Amino acid sequence: MPQKKYDILLREILFQGYFRVDRFHVQHERFDGTLSPVYTREVFQRSANVSGVLLFDPQHDKVVLTEQFRVAPAAAGMNPWLIEIVSGMVDSNETPEQAARREALEEAGCEVRDLLPIAGYFSSPGGTSEFIHLFAGRINAPEEGGIFGLRSENEDIRVHVLDAAHAISLLYANEICDAQTMLALQWFATHHTDLRSRWLVSEVGTPII
Secondary structure (H helix, E strand, O other): OOOOOEEEEEEEEEEEOOOEEEEEEEEEEOOOOOEOOOEEEEEEEOOOOEEEEEEEEOOOOEEEEEEEEOHHHHHOOOOOEEEEOEEEEOOOOOOHHHHHHHHHHHHHOOOOOEEEEEEEEEOOOOOEOOEEEEEEEEOOOOOOOOEEOOHHHOOOEEEEEEEHHHHHHHHHOOOOOOHHHHHHHHHHHHHHHHHHHHHHHOOOOOOOO
16 A cells, blocks of 8 residues: 655654653644644654564474563563563664574573564554564474573573473463464464474474474
């Protein structure tokens, strides 16, 4: 569809800390061709895009997920320890794919052998500029989990190594509260068999089980 006209007439920085909040004064073309009045919206700004990667070992049919404390659920009075896929911000000197590989090492100790794009999306377009690049990553899963993360970033991340069916069951049991993890597991539940077959046959001499 052709893009309609819009103008950002003024941007004010309301807060600058770990994150930033801006107020935008905007005007845009309506669907009937007229212009809207000028109005304001506050936007929670992320300094960079985010890469998320669902780590999957096709040989052993294992999924690696993480668990860590999150402040926002605590502020909402909910359980702040969330089960998630690996994710993190894309640094200015790297691509989303490079960020996914780096975060997999930092947060889970896993080296990503192949990356498959799943989707790219705004996490909450009504209020934040955050854009997430979602991937599936082929790994050799460790036999058991451990504690990972960068102390310099106050990360305390527990790694869970789960059977693929168990990981998918967490989704249907409503144990997943993180949106990008839900999307990744929903995609994985649909594509699990095909993805495993594709990645197994890409390994020379590896039989399809």
